[in-house]
Amino acid sequence: MTAPNRLALLTPAQTAAIDSAGDVLAWMENAGRMAARAILRHWTPRPVLVACGPGANGGDGYVVARHLERAGWPVRVAALSPPREGSPAAAMAARWRGPIALFLPEAAARAGLVVDAVFGAGLSRDIDDRVADLLAAAPALAAIDVPSGLDGATGLAKGRVRAADLTIALSWARPGHYLLPGRALCGTLEIVDIGIPPAALERLELDAWRNAPGLWTLPPLAPDTAAGGGDSHKYSRGAVGVIGAAEMTGAARLAAGAARRAGAGLVTIAAESGADLYRTGDPGLIVDASPLSAQVVDPRRLAWVCGPGLPPAQAGEALKLLLKAGRQVIADAGALAACAGRPKRLRGVRIVTPHVGEFAKVFGRSSTSPDWRGRPDEVRAAAKAIGAVVVLKGTDTVIAAPDGRIAINTDAPPVLATAGAGDVLSGITGALLARGIDDFDAACAAVWLHGHAAQLARHGRSGDGVIAEDIAPWLGTAWAEAHALARRKALG
Numbered sequence: 001m002t003a004p005n006r007l008a009l010l011t012p013a014q015t016a017a018i019d020s021a022g023d024v025l026a027w028m029e030n031a032g033r034m035a036a037r038a039i040l041r042h043w044t045p046r047p048v049l050v051a052c053g054p055g056a057n058g059g060d061g062y063v064v065a066r067h068l069e070r071a072g073w074p075v076r077v078a079a080l081s082p083p084r085e086g087s088p089a090a091a092m093a094a095r096w097r098g099p100i101a102l103f104l105p106e107a108a109a110r111a112g113l114v115v116d117a118v119f120g121a122g123l124s125r126d127i128d129d130r131v132a133d134l135l136a137a138a139p140a141l142a143a144i145d146v147p148s149g150l151d152g153a154t155g156l157a158k159g160r161v162r163a164a165d166l167t168i169a170l171s172w173a174r175p176g177h178y179l180l181p182g183r184a185l186c187g188t189l190e191i192v193d194i195g196i197p198p199a200a201l202e203r204l205e206l207d208a209w210r211n212a213p214g215l216w217t218l219p220p221l222a223p224d225t226a227a228g229g230g231d232s233h234k235y236s237r238g239a240v241g242v243i244g245a246a247e248m249t250g251a252a253r254l255a256a257g258a259a260r261r262a263g264a265g266l267v268t269i270a271a272e273s274g275a276d277l278y279r280t281g282d283p284g285l286i287v288d289a290s291p292l293s294a295q296v297v298d299p300r301r302l303a304w305v306c307g308p309g310l311p312p313a314q315a316g317e318a319l320k321l322l323l324k325a326g327r328q329v330i331a332d333a334g335a336l337a338a339c340a341g342r343p344k345r346l347r348g349v350r351i352v353t354p355h356v357g358e359f360a361k362v363f364g365r366s367s368t369s370p371d372w373r374g375r376p377d378e379v380r381a382a383a384k385a386i387g388a389v390v391v392l393k394g395t396d397t398v399i400a401a402p403d404g405r406i407a408i409n410t411d412a413p414p415v416l417a418t419a420g421a422g423d424v425l426s427g428i429t430g431a432l433l434a435r436g437i438d439d440f441d442a443a444c445a446a447v448w449l450h451g452h453a454a455q456l457a458r459h460g461r462s463g464d465g466v467i468a469e470d471i472a473p474w475l476g477t478a479w480a481e482a483h484a485l486a487r488r489k490a491l492g
């Protein structure tokens with residue numbers, strides 16, 4: 001993976017590292033000017049209160065105030081406390097000669113728009129009532145960097161955080177802009193360029209990105225005959241095995257169908273029992289009723305999906321056989337249930353795809369409260385513990401590699417919260433692994449294709465009535481769009 005800088009997500013600590021060696025005054029001026037421009041695009045002229053904190057976020061606020069006033073808007077500034085003497089923020093505060101207001105909710109309520117420049121990357125504790133009350137009284141809110149109280153690293157709220165209508169991110173977004181509840185607290189997110197040279201990123205150890213085409217690249221979906229790929233055969237396009245359950249056959253069929261649409265040359269359902277049920281399904285699907293122990297040694301069937309629809313005991317047995325045979329395993333559903341509280345049993349698998357409840361059961365968290373989902377470090381730790389890529393599924397799916405890299409998916413539609421959608425994802429992942437794509441890239445690309453195909457299904461025919469079966473037929477289009485987007489961004 002050669003991750004492009006434009007997809008990088010910066011934590012507050014990384015921003016601080018950039019600032020310590022940079023021209024903060026110039027960047028602050030740019031940040032305030034660009035934020036003012038974004039505000040001018042989003043709102044018609046109205047009285048504005050700019051709420052400024054004591055740090056550089058407040059410094060940006062004084063610049064916004066100056067530019068909005070220059071644009072003819074009535075502007076007042078309310079300071080929580082004055083900036084530290086000699087700091088860049090103090091220099092910007094000194095250049096504000098306009099009206100001052102008390103830092104009180106009444107001042108916010110009288111304005112038509114409040115600019116939240118109280119805390120950004122320097123947030124160090126929960127915000128108190130004084131800040132929360134003022135921001136809560138705002139009729140509309142534009143936040144600089146993050147809404148005050150939102151932890152940019154985790155997406156968690158520190159105290160009572162007022163959701164913004166517009167959040168203006170500076171040069172790069174943060175994990176917290178995309179992780180829930182942060183994503184919901186940001187409103188519309190705009191990323192503005194404040195002139196930090198891309199070389200500044202080279203000094204950082206980047207480890208988080210937005211999941212989008214360009215982060216990974218896909219081979220062509222089908223062999224290109226014109227380019228001499230016409231002699232490729234079904235095994236060279238990747239062969240996928242899916243462990244079939246005797247009873248809940250739908251899940252394995254959904255996974256297998258998705259693997260086929262995602263470009264696998266050959267997909268087999270391993271069904272020691274229940275084979276007849278599978279044979280009544282799609283004609284292009286191979287059903288193998290021989291003992292699994294004999295199937296797993298077929299060297300051509302490298303990638304296996306283990307778990308969808310399986311009872312935990314069967315999944316656990318299958319997992320052991322697959323790992324012993326050195327297969328590339330995607331563990332989901334029943335295979336995760338078989339490893340509840342025993343994550344070490346997953347050592348040797350390539351990718352696991354738990355939802356929040358499964359993650360909690362496998363990795364032994366006592367609570368499934370939505371609160372902890374915003375903590376990428378927990379997903380990183382899980383990936384490290386089992387030496388495999390962990391895909392924590394949700395509306396803000398986090399994909400973590402054992403080496404600490406994470407990608408956050410940002411555009412999955414809510415319609416994906418439907419039975420069988422997870423089985424489809426495991427099938428797509430299997431197809432990409434079988435085609436020889438690196439584990440982390442395969443997981444990231446599968447998550448994106450899955451979400452994008454669901455979006456296409458939604459805009460195509462299904463509307464909000466998208467069901468799991470609707471997703472796979474759109475994978476070909478999603479694949480083509482991934483190529484087009486990666487190409488366009490690389491050029492642009």
Ligand SMILES: NC(=O)C1=CN([C@@H]2O[C@H](COP(=O)(O)OP(=O)(O)OC[C@H]3O[C@@H](n4cnc5c(N)ncnc54)[C@H](OP(=O)(O)O)[C@@H]3O)[C@@H](O)[C@H]2O)[C@@H](O)CC1
Binds near residue numbers: 055121124170171
């Ligand atoms: N490279 C970039 O992207 C650039 C970014 N820029 C901007 O810089 C911002 C980061 O600036 P920053 O480091 O000064 O932190 P900021 O959030 O203003 O606050 C720190 C102050 O608040 C205080 N404090 C914290 N929490 C508190 C609480 N709950 N309740 C009360 N007080 C609290 C804290 O006190 P302390 O923790 O020290 O006690 C300290 O005094 C960033 O968000 C962006 O807007 C541009 O200007 C330039 C280029």
Ligand SMILES: [K+]
Binds near residue numbers: 117118145146148
């Ligand atoms: K802010």
